[in-house]
Amino acid sequence: MRSLSQTQSLPASTSGRHVSFAPVIGMRRSLINRSWRAMKRAAVADVDTASPAPAPSQVALGAPLRSEFPILDQEVNGRPLVYLDNAATSQKPRVVLDALSRCYTEYNANVHRGVHALSARATNEYEEARAKVATFINAPSSREVVIVRNATEAINLVANTWGSANIKQGDEIILSVAEHHANLVPWQLLAARTGAVLRHVRLTPDKTQLDMDHFRSLLSPRTRLVSLVHVSNVLGCVLDAAYVAEQARAVGAKLLLDCCQSVPHMPVDVTSLGADWIVASSHKFCGPSGVGFLWGRYELLESMEPWMGGGEMIADVYLDASTYAPPPMRFEAGTPAIAEAIGMGAAAEWLRGLGMDRVHAYEEEIGTYLYERLAAVSPRVSVYGPRPGSCPRGRASLAAFNVAGLHATDVSTLLDMAGVAVRSGHHCAQPLHRELGVPASARASAYIYNTAGEVDVFVEALADTIKFFDDVHSGSAA
Ligand SMILES: Cc1ncc(COP(=O)(O)O)c(C=O)c1O
Numbered sequence: 001m002r003s004l005s006q007t008q009s010l011p012a013s014t015s016g017r018h019v020s021f022a023p024v025i026g027m028r029r030s031l032i033n034r035s036w037r038a039m040k041r042a043a044v045a046d047v048d049t050a051s052p053a054p055a056p057s058q059v060a061l062g063a064p065l066r067s068e069f070p071i072l073d074q075e076v077n078g079r080p081l082v083y084l085d086n087a088a089t090s091q092k093p094r095v096v097l098d099a100l101s102r103c104y105t106e107y108n109a110n111v112h113r114g115v116h117a118l119s120a121r122a123t124n125e126y127e128e129a130r131a132k133v134a135t136f137i138n139a140p141s142s143r144e145v146v147i148v149r150n151a152t153e154a155i156n157l158v159a160n161t162w163g164s165a166n167i168k169q170g171d172e173i174i175l176s177v178a179e180h181h182a183n184l185v186p187w188q189l190l191a192a193r194t195g196a197v198l199r200h201v202r203l204t205p206d207k208t209q210l211d212m213d214h215f216r217s218l219l220s221p222r223t224r225l226v227s228l229v230h231v232s233n234v235l236g237c238v239l240d241a242a243y244v245a246e247q248a249r250a251v252g253a254k255l256l257l258d259c260c261q262s263v264p265h266m267p268v269d270v271t272s273l274g275a276d277w278i279v280a281s282s283h284k285f286c287g288p289s290g291v292g293f294l295w296g297r298y299e300l301l302e303s304m305e306p307w308m309g310g311g312e313m314i315a316d317v318y319l320d321a322s323t324y325a326p327p328p329m330r331f332e333a334g335t336p337a338i339a340e341a342i343g344m345g346a347a348a349e350w351l352r353g354l355g356m357d358r359v360h361a362y363e364e365e366i367g368t369y370l371y372e373r374l375a376a377v378s379p380r381v382s383v384y385g386p387r388p389g390s391c392p393r394g395r396a397s398l399a400a401f402n403v404a405g406l407h408a409t410d411v412s413t414l415l416d417m418a419g420v421a422v423r424s425g426h427h428c429a430q431p432l433h434r435e436l437g438v439p440a441s442a443r444a445s446a447y448i449y450n451t452a453g454e455v456d457v458f459v460e461a462l463a464d465t466i467k468f469f470d471d472v473h474s475g476s477a478a
Contacts (some may be wrong), residue, residue, distance in 0.1 A: 001255045001316075005018070007332050011452055015200070018204060018475045022187070022458055027078065027283065028260050028453060033091070033277075035425060043044055043418050046224065046402070047083055048130060048396070049133065050104075050237065050306070050330075054397075058200075059354075059393070060472070061354070061358060061359065061362040061449075061451065062362065062448070062452075063447045063450045063453075064364070064450050065449045066451075068093040068094050068095075069091045069092070069093055069094075069377075069449050070097070070298055070447075070448060071083075071091050071092070072091060073324070074153070074273075075396070075418065075419065076416070076419045076421070077417050077418070077419055077420070077423065078154070079263045079418055079419030080419055080457075081197065081419055081421065082419055082420040082450075082454045082457050082458055083119060083421050083422060083450070084420060084422050084445060084446060084450065084454070085421045085422055085423045085443075085444075086264075086284075086398075086407065086445045086447035087233050087261060087284070087396075087423070087443060087445035088423050088427075088445070089283045089284060089289065090264060090283065090284055090286050090447055091286070091449065092286055092288070092347070093289070093347070094195075094301040095222055095346050095347075095349075095350045096286055096287055096288065096346045096347050096350070098341045098346075099339075099342050099345075099346035100339050100340075100342070100343045101343050103122070103125065103338065103343075104339060105376075106121075107120065107122050107125070107244055108338075108339070108390060109121070109122040110122070110335055110338070110339055111123045111335075111336065112126075112312060112329075113311075113317055117454060122338060125333060125342045125345075126336070126338055126341055127142070128342075128345060128453050129147075129341045129343075129344055129345025129348075130142045130145050130147060130328070130341070130345070131274075131345075132342045132345035132346070132348045132352075133145050133147075133293050133344060133345060133348045134295075134314040134451075135278055135348070135349075135352065136141040136263075136339040136349070136352050137268050137269065137278070137295055138269040138270060138271050139270050139271075139295055140271065140298075141290075141298060141326055142328075143298055143301075143326075143327060144160060144270075144295055144296060144297065144298050144327075144328070145292040145293050145294075145295055145328060146293060146295075146296070146301070146327065146331045146339050147291060147292075147293055147328070147332060147336055147337075148291075148292050148293060148294055148331070148332075149289070149290060149291065150281040150283075150289075150290070150292040151258065151259075151260045151281040151336065152182040152184055152186075152193075152281075153292065154277075154279035154280075154292060154293065154294035155182055155183055155186045155227070155279055156294075156307075157294055157307050157331055158186075158279075158294065158304075159186040159189065159190045159254060160186075160190075160305045160307045161304040161305055161331075162303075162304050163186075163187075163190045163194075163225070164193070164194075164299070165189070165304070165305060166188060167191075167193030167194045167196045167224055167225070167336070168194060168195070168196070169194060169400040170195065170196070170197065170222065170224075170419055171196045171222060171224040171225075172193070172196065172197045172198075172199055172218075172220065172222040172223045172227045173187050173190075173191065173197070173198050173199070173216070173224065173225045173226075173227065173316070174195055174199045174200075174201065174218050174219070174223055174225070174227070174253070175187060175198060175199070175200050175201070175227055175228065176200055176201035176202075176210050176215075176226075176228055176229065177200050177201065177202055177203060177209060177231055177233060177432055177435050178201075178203065178229060178232050178234065178237075178429065178432045178433050178435075179227075179228070179258070179428075179429070179431070180229060180233055180258065180428045180429055180431075181428040182258070182407060182428065183228075183229060183256075183258045183430070184258075184431070185376055186191075187227065195337045196224075199218045200221075200431075201214055201215045201218065201225045201228070201385035201419065202214050202435075203435055204432075206388040207384075207436060208235060208237060208384070208385050208387075208390075208391075209229070209232075209235060209237035209385070209386055209391060209433065210237065210239065212240065212243065214431060217245070217246065217249060219247055219248070219250075219251045219253070219398075220251065221250050221251055222253070223248070223252075224253055224254065224423060225249065225253055225254050225255075225256065226244060226247075226248040226253050226254070226255045226256070227255075227256040227257075227258070228244060228255075228256075228258065229257075229258045229261070229263040229266070229446075230256060230257045230258060230261065230268075230278075231259075231260075231261035231262040231266075231396045232261070232385065232386060232396075232428050232429075232432075233260065233261050233313055233398070233428075233429065234385070234400045234429050234432055234441065234443065234454060235384055235385035235386070235400070235425055235432075235441075236367070236384075236385040236395040236396035236397075236398045236399065236400075237385055237386050237391055237395060237396075238262070238349040238387070238391065238393035238394055238395065238396065239257070240392075240393060241257060241273050241274060241275065242273075242274055245273070245274025245275060246274065249274070253394060254275050254276045254277075254300075255274065255275045255277075255391075256276065256277045256278070256279070257273065257275040257277070257278045257279075258278075259278045259279060259280045259282055260279070260280055261284070262280075262287035263278075263280040263284075263285055264280075264284045264286070264351075265359060265360060265363050265396060265397065265447075266359070266360040266363075267357055267360065271431075273365055276296060276297055277295065277296040277297075277300070278292060278294075278295045279294050279295075280292055280293060281288040281355075282343070282344035284338065285347055285351060286347040286350065287340070287343050287344035287346070287347035287348070287350070288337075288339070288340040288344065288347075290337045290340045290345040291336075291337045291340035291341050291343070291344050292344075293344070294433070294459075296327075298320075298327065301327035301328065301330075301331075302326065302327055303328075304330075304390040306324050306330075306331065306333070307331060307332055307333075308329050308334070310333035310334045311331055311333065311335070312325070312329060312335070312336070313325055313329055313330050313331065313332060313333040314330050316471040317391065354448070359448055360430050361450070363396070363397035363447070364388075364394055364447065365472075366397055366400070366446045366450055366451075366452065366455065367388065367396060367397030367399075368389075369447060369452055369455055370387040370397060370399050370444060370446055370455050370458075371383060371387070371395075371399050373387050373455055373456070373459045374387070374399050374401060374444065374458075374462070375457055376459075377459050377462050377463050378403065378441055378463070379467055380403050380404040380405065380466070381401055381402075381403050381404075382397075382401060382402050383400070383401045383403070383412040384400045384401065384436060384441065385399070385400065387450070396445075397445065397446040397447070398443060398444065398445035398446070399443065399444050399445075400427065400439060400442070400443040401442055401443070401463075402438055402440075402441050403442075403446075403465075403466055404468075405473075406451040406465075406466070406469055407426045407440070408440040408441050408442040409425070409427070409440065410469065411422035411442045411462070411465055412442050413460070414461075414464075414468060414469075415442075415461050415462065415465060416442065418457070418461035418464070418465075419457075419461075420458050420461050421456060422442050422443060422444045422458070423441045423442070423443045423445070424440060424441070424443070425440050425441075426441075427441070427443060444458055
């Protein structure tokens with residue numbers, strides 16, 4: 001049996017008799033038109049069209065949630081895994097694993113290009129995922145959500161589009177000493193290209209958070225952009241985003257917020273945050289790696305030229321010039337991470353179902369417990385960032401720390417032997433570690449599935465680690 005496309009290429013006459021293919025071609029056209037209409041509808045679907053919110057789960061956070069995360073049920077080095085490296089990447093619930101698996105087992109196809117059923121379904125699921133992310137951050141329209149590889153790519157996108165078009169020699173960009181390298185290096189590259197000047201907000205004298213007086217003193221009519229971390233991945237401090245937005249707006253500067261450590265852990269509502277753009281990575285909020293998003297106000301996205309060129313991001317292509325698709329497609333050149341984006345949508349919807357207020361409340365509780373117990377292990381333990389309760393906007397459920405006399409990597413290696421996964425190093429924040437006067441730190445970071453019991457295991461393993469090294473140093477180790 002011939003396919004429709006084979007039929008269309010048959011000669012118009014067989015056996016000397018004229019055969020009309022018009023009905024077949026007509027049918028094919030109408031199929032194509034219907035598919036394209038569906039695809040376009042999906043591609044510009046506003047959040048109002050996203051599936052209704054799942055009823056907030058009644059499942060308590062912590063222990064009862066753990067069965068949703070199969071990876072947590074394992075032993076490492078003969079001990080039950082205690083995963084406290086969530087600021088680096090979170091684990092994935094079954095709904096996300098199932099979404100990835102369904103994509104590859106049921107409807108894997110390229111998006112926005114094919115008219116066949118699998119492609120139409122893949123396109124719908126991909127655009128639904130965009131709408132779920134938009135709903136998750138309360139974006140007025142899913143057209144404001146650009147799907148990218150990660151937060152790093154999102155910042156590079158803004159630097160290379162808006163930045164290249166709007167930043168000139170002598171313009172100033174305000175960053176901070178506490179930024180992740182992802183929010184430093186793209187602006188350094190832009191400054192090197194344009195002659196712009198980078199200014200950095202310093203820490204408060206106690207080195208626990210950003211100094212807002214210093215921030216205000218850096219603002220001037222030359223300030224074109226403020227790009228700051230919403231929640232620090234080392235200090236755990238939470239930025240007063242509304243204040244920063246108001247101050248930035250007063251001098252006519254744009255505001256980008258690095259929401260990598262806030263989107264997974266607290267309600268983030270772009271309509272009240274005051275930022276012009278936010279960025280986040282899916283892998284930190286229960287979704288797959290290799291995908292993330294840039295949110296931007298639509299008029300702003302519309303004013304931005306494309307960055308990467310290729311398929312998907314065009315309207316019409318000629319040999320020597322092209323016109324471009326409107327946002328968000330303008331910024332999504334080439335085949336996207338389809339299954340991963342769908343997984344990101346599933347994660348956003350699942351977290352929304354849990355209720356981000358509940359997530360935040362649980363993390364405040366376990367974060368405070370983590371901080372207090374860690375700080376009490378030994379007077380030699382220094383925990384960075386504000387004490388819980390000392391910061392009006394709270395602090396994240398992470399604790400970067402050092403033990404005097406021990407290297408952070410030795411500490412985390414010994415913790416790993418006890419089944420406890422924490423990160424050590426500079427956490428992609430070398431300038432911040434220089435400010436803190438240390439080359440590295442260890443960091444324990446909790447999420448919705450961690451329990452107070454796990455925090456206990458961690459601090460006991462840390463106490464054992466300190467004792468072990470003390471014994472080695474004093475020559476009394478067995
Ligand atoms: C605060 C912050 N910003 C940016 C990033 C970069 O995220 P990604 O590597 O997923 O782009 C991270 C990741 O650790 C982070 O914690």
